Amino acid sequence: MNKVMSNKTVIALYVLPALLVLIALIYVPILMTGYYGLMKWDGIGEMTFIGLENYTKLMKDAMFWDSAYHSFLLAIFSTVSLIGYLIISLILASKIKGANLLRKIYLIPMLLSSVAIAQLWLKVYHPSNGLVNSLLMTFGVDNPPAWLAEPNLVLQALFVPIIWQYAGFYILIYYAALKNIPDSLVEAAKIDGANPLQIAWKIKVPLIAGVIKVTIVLAIVGSLKYFDLIYVMTGGGPNGSSEVMASYMYQKAFGTYDFGYGSSIGFFLLIICLVITWLIRKLTATKEELQY
Amino acid sequence: MKRKAITLLLMSMLVVSLILSGCSGSDSSNGNEGDSSSDQTTIKFMHLWPEGSAKQHHGIVQDIVAEFEETNPGVKVQLDILSVEQYKEKLKVLAASNELPDVGLTWAAGFLEPYANGNMFAELDDIKGENFISGTTEAFAVDEKTYGLPLELNIAPIYYNKTIFAEHNLEVPQTYEEFKNVVKTLADNGVTPITVGNKDRWTGSMWYMYLADRIGGPETLTNAINRTGTFEDPALIQAAQEIQTLADMNAFVKGFNGLSNDEAKGPFMNNQAAMYLMGSWELPNYTTNEDVPQEFRDSIGFFKFPTVEGGKGDINSFVGGPGVGLFVAEDSEVKEEAKKFVSFFVEKWGERSVTDAGVIPATKVDTESVDLPQMYIDVLNELANASNITLYADVQMSAGVANEHLNMIQSLFGGQITPEEFAKKHEEALASEE
Numbered sequence: 001m002n003k004v005m006s007n008k009t010v011i012a013l014y015v016l017p018a019l020l021v022l023i024a025l026i027y028v029p030i031l032m033t034g035y036y037g038l039m040k041w042d043g044i045g046e047m048t049f050i051g052l053e054n055y056t057k058l059m060k061d062a063m064f065w066d067s068a069y070h071s072f073l074l075a076i077f078s079t080v081s082l083i084g085y086l087i088i089s090l091i092l093a094s095k096i097k098g099a100n101l102l103r104k105i106y107l108i109p110m111l112l113s114s115v116a117i118a119q120l121w122l123k124v125y126h127p128s129n130g131l132v133n134s135l136l137m138t139f140g141v142d143n144p145p146a147w148l149a150e151p152n153l154v155l156q157a158l159f160v161p162i163i164w165q166y167a168g169f170y171i172l173i174y175y176a177a178l179k180n181i182p183d184s185l186v187e188a189a190k191i192d193g194a195n196p197l198q199i200a201w202k203i204k205v206p207l208i209a210g211v212i213k214v215t216i217v218l219a220i221v222g223s224l225k226y227f228d229l230i231y232v233m234t235g236g237g238p239n240g241s242s243e244v245m246a247s248y249m250y251q252k253a254f255g256t257y258d259f260g261y262g263s264s265i266g267f268f269l270l271i272i273c274l275v276i277t278w279l280i281r282k283l284t285a286t287k288e289e290l291q292y
Numbered sequence: 293m294k295r296k297a298i299t300l301l302l303m304s305m306l307v308v309s310l311i312l313s314g315c316s317g318s319d320s321s322n323g324n325e326g327d328s329s330s331d332q333t334t335i336k337f338m339h340l341w342p343e344g345s346a347k348q349h350h351g352i353v354q355d356i357v358a359e360f361e362e363t364n365p366g367v368k369v370q371l372d373i374l375s376v377e378q379y380k381e382k383l384k385v386l387a388a389s390n391e392l393p394d395v396g397l398t399w400a401a402g403f404l405e406p407y408a409n410g411n412m413f414a415e416l417d418d419i420k421g422e423n424f425i426s427g428t429t430e431a432f433a434v435d436e437k438t439y440g441l442p443l444e445l446n447i448a449p450i451y452y453n454k455t456i457f458a459e460h461n462l463e464v465p466q467t468y469e470e471f472k473n474v475v476k477t478l479a480d481n482g483v484t485p486i487t488v489g490n491k492d493r494w495t496g497s498m499w500y501m502y503l504a505d506r507i508g509g510p511e512t513l514t515n516a517i518n519r520t521g522t523f524e525d526p527a528l529i530q531a532a533q534e535i536q537t538l539a540d541m542n543a544f545v546k547g548f549n550g551l552s553n554d555e556a557k558g559p560f561m562n563n564q565a566a567m568y569l570m571g572s573w574e575l576p577n578y579t580t581n582e583d584v585p586q587e588f589r590d591s592i593g594f595f596k597f598p599t600v601e602g603g604k605g606d607i608n609s610f611v612g613g614p615g616v617g618l619f620v621a622e623d624s625e626v627k628e629e630a631k632k633f634v635s636f637f638v639e640k641w642g643e644r645s646v647t648d649a650g651v652i653p654a655t656k657v658d659t660e661s662v663d664l665p666q667m668y669i670d671v672l673n674e675l676a677n678a679s680n681i682t683l684y685a686d687v688q689m690s691a692g693v694a695n696e697h698l699n700m701i702q703s704l705f706g707g708q709i710t711p712e713e714f715a716k717k718h719e720e721a722l723a724s725e726e
Binding site for chain 2: 238
């Protein structure tokens with residue numbers, strides 16, 4: 001077997017099918033998107049080449065920058081909430097009562113599709129008989145806000161289900177990483193007299209630093225390209241106050257028949273994501289990874 | 293060892309070929325079906341009435357198709373059925389890859405225009421005939437050539453709950469002042485006067501359109517859109533002002549900007565809201581739909597949007613327009629058969645859609661010969677007496693401007709912009725497309 005695996009032709013043959021599929025399904029469409037971004041095209045009729053006009057228009061499009069701002073808010077919010085997930089995982093991984101049940105509770109949202117979650121939370125936020133407002137009214141708030149209809153509340157209201165939706169995913173990642181830490185290290189620390197907080201902060205967290213770095217990238221990039229829940233719950237409204245980059249792109253390409261412009265947004269989004277991933281990797285780069 | 297490698301290699305190649313054949317599979321199966329017997333023609337027909345959500349429509353289509361196949365031996369109609377939003381997207385994708393079905397459904401004006409200009413739809417003037425209600429086929433015309441034959445025609449009255457009106461001693465309002473009194477009485481008594489699902493935005497646009505029509509007359513809004521007039525016309529600004537007045541009076545259901553039309557329908561169907569402005573496609577819910585309690589159906593009536601004192605519009609002017617229409621693909625290989633199918637379909641649809649599906653067809657109906665619920669007859673009579681039907685504003689506009697208009701409608705209802713800003717934004721959006 002080793003002999004086969006070191007044969008360059010065989011390696012190439014093995015890699016080739018997957019590579020071809022990957023190129024055809026991922027990289028070619030990306031290049032096509034960039035190409036369409038240079039066109040004036042309604043998606044149906046003739047394409048006209050207009051160079052970088054879509055991109056210059058994009059730079060001046062206040063609506064786009066609004067949506068970009070909303071995406072960045074979401075990115076910051078998701079990153080901050082990672083701290084919460086980490087704390088929950090630390091608690092779950094230390095042997096507490098009911099950890100098993102709690103773990104399942106956190107994981108359940110992961111089993112639901114985004115559209116189902118959106119439908120669920122639409123009911124929760126319903127202005128007159130939703131869960132939130134019914135509760136508020138029983139506590140004596142006469143006129144609770146219509147969460148998804150208020151331009152200055154809608155974004156925050158949408159963040160809640162997004163956080164809820166992804167909690168299970170990140171907790172699972174952290175939990176798995178924490179479970180990998182050998183017990184002997186924790187035991188040794190205990191013998192040296194470290195309290196649980198010190199063990200968590202000085203031993204466990206540094207040991208899973210690599211995983212944390214990955215989750216930060218995932219959270220930020222995931223937020224920048226976030227689409228589904230917002231599209232179903234508000235469609236970017238009222239009047240664009242919950243529009244994010246991806247929903248704006250969709251709206252331009254499919255809503256207003258501006259396929260070229262939509263493509264340029266998509267391509268720009270890709271560039272932003274690449275730059276940010278690269279930046280995070282640079283910023284968090286450490287000389288040596290901790291080993292156990 | 294080598295054998296193992298070769299087996300693995302073969303397996304991976306098999307997987308790839310499977311994946312690739314999956315990609316091209318749809319083409320080969322669709323394209324060759326008609327050729328299997330030499331004199332068999334297949335017309336591909338894509339429509340948007342799935343059995344689950346539009347049972348009556350679905351049934352009528354099935355019957356018409358069966359009848360057509362029977363009278364035209366050798367011709368087969370192959371159906372592809374999707375729900376509305378999926379339909380719109382698939383149509384676009386198919387158009388972009390030049391694979392439109394031979395016959396399909398399209399919406400009027402702004403929706404149809406890119407397809408007509410992109411040479412995707414065939415001209416249908418040769419099979420148009422005389423039987424259409426005037427104004428309906430015009431909405432499907434670009435440069436005076438008809439690209440679609442309309443199937444339905446709708447007008448939007450205000451439906452109201454007679455029981456709620458009676459409880460509060462209210463009369464059907466004839467003038468806008470009376471209407472505001474109705475709103476005030478209801479709001480003071482803790483009843484939601486009007487339900488409107490403005491997350492969908494066109495719902496709110498209809499309210500604005502009616503006010504614009506009643507204050508400025510039927511041409512003002514249309515002229516502002518086609519650039520012979522302006523959105524800064526005092527009548528249009530006043531109409532925007534009235535929307536905000538109504539919103540300030542708590543006329544509209546709470547959270548309207550976050551509710552979809554379907555969600556907003558709930559309070560009306562549950563006797564919690566007194567009025568609902570919606571197209572005549574809602575009629576079955578108040579007449580024939582067995583899923584709705586008889587008691588509720590009996591308690592619903594409709595009235596025409598009241599006149600505004602000093603305004604130029606008259607009470608018989610409606611907001612409405614044709615719904616979907618049939619198109620034939622320009623590149624269809626069976627164009628003649630497809631056209632034949634379309635004219636057959638339109639004729640049969642006219643005969644059956646009123647009685648079976650509660651649709652008001654775009655072709656003339658002989659109401660004498662069919663047995664219809666009273667509310668239908670009333671609406672059909674209103675339609676016959678209509679002095680004007682203004683096509684939905686967002687349909688009149690190009691897609692880009694329509695989107696801006698709909699966003700502005702949300703802001704206007706939500707009180708985030710003034711009527712003057714509302715007018716100005718429209719002017720800017722329209723100017724940017726000139």
